[in-house]
Amino acid sequence: MQTVRARGISKYFGDIVALDGVDLDVAPGQIHGLVGPNGAGKTTLLGLLLGLAVADEGDLEILGTPAPAAPHGVAGFVDGPGLYPSLTARQNLTALARLRGLDTRTAGIDDVLGQVGLTDVADDRVRGFSLGMRQRLGLAAALLTAPRLLVLDEPSNGLDPAGKNHVHAVLHRLAGEGTTAVLSSHRMDDLEALCSEVTILATGRVVFSGPLGKLAAESQELDYRLRTSDPGAARDVAAATPGVRLADNAARDTGDALVVRAPVPALDELVVRLAGAGIAVRELAPVVSPLEAAFLALTDHQESHR
Structure with a gap:
């Protein structure tokens, strides 16, 4: 069973065609990259995977469940993580754990903070965090529910080299444990380091989908x-x-x-x-x-x- 299976997905915003007949297959344990210029439809597609919107046409299955009835086990963010700036990193995760019905004593808050390299600033208020630190905290928030599908919009945005190493290590470990990740990025080096397959979108359509090796075919100059x-x-x-x-x-x-x-x-x-x-x-x-x-x-x- 594919983690994500989309066939003929289209999404309209008035006269604007955001997605136009998109097909997508993402296997369990795969880190799949979405690439495309601004306005290509990447964020719209990620929003559909998170259940934030519903496709106007086509069929979408996530973890074997037809959308829009998104199953448990999906986590992530689009357009940046939603955080409370007046709270500390630890307080943000505690609040989110409670909203999700988790026992804050066993939710693994300290563990996920450590995974993304934020232990030293766990009790600092988020309003003082850099963009990259907010991105890492957003990833920590997604990890609280031990997701089977992780959906991330520009997770490397604003990361310094140390932050990038933390994020890459987390994603590689999760993939090795069978978690699937779908992420967008404008940083080609990150996608090449992380992804086994990519989908390239342009004007809402898929212009390529498959292994990175196909893009670097031996006949290409x-x-x-x-x-x-x-x-x-x-x-x-x-x-x-x-x-x-x-x-x-x-x-x-x-x-x-x-x-x-x-x-x-x-x-x-x-x-x-x-x-x-x-x-x-x-x-x-x-x-x-x-x-x-x-x-x-x-x-x-x-x-x-x-």
């Missing part, structure tokens, strides 16, 4: 930044490698990075030739991640056909 022990010689080797093209800002004998465009097989051949020439490869990384490149290509194509 990307720009790669290449740093070596001998930039000048590396440029000559790259220029002579079939399938590899040099960018305009190719390396000179100044230690600059060489930027090359190539599909993965040609890139592999380039590395072999560099090693054969005694040139050490110090860095080889996409200038733009495969997910971001696919996102730009797919959404630009969709916009041009509106």
Whole structure:
């Protein structure tokens, strides 16, 4: 049984089509990313998963239950977590636990605060929290009910590196225990680090849905930044490698990075030739991640056909 199964979901706000025939499948224990430009329908879809709205057309099942009768076991937030600024972090979680009928003595409030790295500020008022700290507290609030489906809207918004590590660790642990997460983000690096599959939305429609590996197919050409022990010689080797093209800002004998465009097989051949020439490869990384490149290509194509 899929945790989320959507078929032909459409949602209208007057004359505005927020979602247009969306299909979505999310398996148990999967971290699934929603990607799209502003106005693509990501937040609307997350709201449907949380039971905050009802689809106008189509069929939606969550944890095997047809929507809008959302079952227990779903938690999260859209448009930022709802918190009481005059209360402390601990008091916020205590109030939420009571609203949900939980025994505050056994609700695990200290545990979830520790999971998201807020133990040291548990008794500070939320009005003094940064955006990233509020996001982490929102995640802690969602964890109180031990959800089977976690729905998060921009959970990495405002996070510093330490906060990001806490959030990533929590989500990876939950997925390993069988909890499903559906999250939106504009940060492609976060999605690539977290998600096994992504759905890209544009103008309310799905333009891609599937494993990240499909976006980085071996036939796809990307720009790669290449740093070596001998930039000048590396440029000559790259220029002579079939399938590899040099960018305009190719390396000179100044230690600059060489930027090359190539599909993965040609890139592999380039590395072999560099090693054969005694040139050490110090860095080889996409200038733009495969997910971001696919996102730009797919959404630009969709916009041009509106």
